[in-house]
Amino acid sequence: MTDPEAFWDRMAHGYAKAQIRDMTSYDQTMARTRTHLSPGDKALELGCGTGTTALRLADAVEHLTATDISSEMIAIAQGKALRQGVENVAFGHASIADSGETGGPFDVVMGFNLLPLIDELPTALASIRSSVKPGGLFISKSGCLAEKSFYLRPVIALMQLFGKAPYVANLKIRTLEGLITDAGFEIIDTHTYPGIIANRFIVARRI
Secondary structure: OOOHHHHHHHHHHHHHHOOOOOHHHHHHHHHHHHOOOOOOOEEEEEOOOOOHHHHHHHHHOOEEEEEEOOHHHHHHHHHHHHHHOOOOEEEEEOOHHHHOOOOOOEEEEEEEOOHHHOOOHHHHHHHHHHHEEEEEEEEEEEEEOOOOOOOHHHHHHHHHHOOOOOOOOOOOHHHHHHHHHHOOEEEEEEEEEOOOOEEEEEEEEEO
16 A cells, blocks of 8 residues: 555645646535634644645634645645744644644534545544544534445555555545444534535534
């Protein structure tokens, strides 16, 4: 299996140059996320990549910590923050297991396009829960490959064989939501964004 950190380090600069494929859905996701954020929140974004989302949501919270397993991604994100003059976002190189040690627990933890990339998802969700304050929120958006994207699976498998794609879980929406509730969350808001992959937006409160 491809090492995730090495894979995303290798992909970082190309990822930074790529355009968001569905800007309408992205804008809608950001708007919906903002309805669950408050100016006094201390937030964490996991798997922040090159920082686009963290920087876009920075003005909706008091402080945002954004982490990624790729040091190359984080270096690019830090450069963006400097150029944009955003001072309330701290980018750091960390795994999900380590991210809770970077100033948590948090009012809100976010992870966009992240959960399907995690091999041991129950373990990761337990770590995420420990990073959220009691009554706080976990906000995610995940591509659920098992819903309708059957033809993509062999393509992804072939790409993985040649190191061109990371691990991607074959998730159904009900499976993903079951894992989140089993981890100790109550789901309070959902929405499915259509596309070649069903993208499920979930807001869950820590019980």
